[in-house]
Amino acid sequence: MSTPQARLVLVGGHESRQGADLERLPALLPGAVVTAPGRPLHDRVRALLGSAGGPVAVLPMTWGRDPVAVADTARTLQWLASGDARGRVVLCEPFGTIDHLVALLRTAAARTAAAQSDAALVIAAPKADPFDDAELHRVAHLVRTHGAGLEVGVACVGADPDLAAAVGRARLLGADSVVVVPAGFAASSPVPAALDGASFYGPLLSDQAVARIVTERVAAAAHGLEHGRDGIAEGLEADHGHGYAHSHEVVPGSGGHGHPHGHSHSHEHPHQHPQDGATAFAPVAPGPARADASASARQ
Structure with missing residues (x-):
């Protein structure tokens, strides 16, 4: 049955x-x-x-x-x-996972650099809490460090000026054009029509x-x-350690708490996700930008 x-x-x-x-x-x-x-x-x-x-x-x-x-x-x-x-x-x-997100954003950076060598990338996502917004900046740093040599900015979008400011910073740093790529599930452009020099990359997948x-x-x-x-x-347990409430003691006598359980913060992923050119989720090791297996994911 x-x-x-x-x-x-x-x-x-x-x-x-x-x-x-x-x-x-x-x-x-x-x-x-x-x-x-x-x-x-x-x-x-x-x-x-x-x-x-x-x-x-x-x-x-x-x-x-x-x-x-x-x-x-x-x-x-x-x-x-x-x-x-x-x-x-x-x-x-x-x-x-964050590794999947970084891999796909690195692909976006590589594709943008190949098409527009004088462009910058702005990674955009809806504004969240300070911890999740900080994580977005960490992701952007990984994309910048192991990306395609582009300037990479961040826009935590709560209103149009947030994105406009990020695009403006990229232009001041010398970019002739700015490509906005979503760090979420957006499929439509958040770029205001009046925002000169900015275009939308499209959905990650x-x-x-x-x-x-x-x-x-x-x-x-x-x-x-x-x-x-x-x-x-x-x-x-998904939000274990997320936010100030769970902070470990950094300064002696400042508080924090001990943990009878162990922590695992490994970024290695021994499993592989099935790939056929459509899903193409694969972990990415730090290093120079390359044609990741995820490059075909948006096809």
């Missing part, structure tokens, strides 16, 4: 403007619904659990810059997955590639659920 197909819920945080940048995806993922974390997610999943059908698979749509949304999603599901719903809800692994990766994540989660793994416990 075949297992009923999982029903999919895509959860979007600040990287997708609370899901607004994901609304185009259900056209390629029949039956999928898009929601923001918190109460909207709770209501969506509860409604699906109250109807007939297979298990509910919840996928956090993050590139690794929104661990709070992953943990909040897990807390919502922990409450919902009790009682009669136990075994009917599964939390998928997040869509992507084609919608078809995004849908393929989502399908892989859901299939892996459904397989885990068949073996009693719902992913919720792992999700609850």
Whole structure:
């Protein structure tokens, strides 16, 4: 007897403007619904659990810059997955990681340099909390250091002037043109028509590639659920160490706390993601820019 197909819920945080940048995806993922974390997610999943059908698979749509949304999603599901719903809800692994994001942004830098050697890159994303915005600056530094020799700026976009200021800085540094590349799921240009000298790179991945990766994540989660793994416990730890509240003691006597558990901060990824020119997620080792396996991902 075949297992009923999982029903999919895509959860979007600040990287997708609370899901607004994901609304185009259900056209390629029949039956999928898009929601923001918190109460909207709770209501969506509860409604699906109250109807007939297979298990509910919840996928956090993050590139690794929104661990709070992953943990909040897990807390919502922990409450919902009790009682009669136990075994009917599964939390998928997040869509992507910081390594994936850096690889795709490096590809964008290499392509931009090949087409416009006098251009600069501005990595843009919706404004979030200070920690996630700081992570965006770290990502930009990695792209700049191991990129294609371009000037790389950052725009944490809360209003048009944020992006205009970043573009203006790049122009003052000598760039004849500026290419704005999203660090989230945006497919439409955030560049105001009046912003001279700036153009939009386009989405990091084609919608078809995004849908393929989502399908892989859901299939892996459904397989885990068949073996009693719902992913919720792992999700609850997603924001461990995120923000001031969990800071380790730096100055003696300043506070902080000890940890009976170990930490793993390795950036090595022993697993490989299936590649066929459409998904093309692969870890990137530090070094000069090159034609990463992810270069074909947007095709």
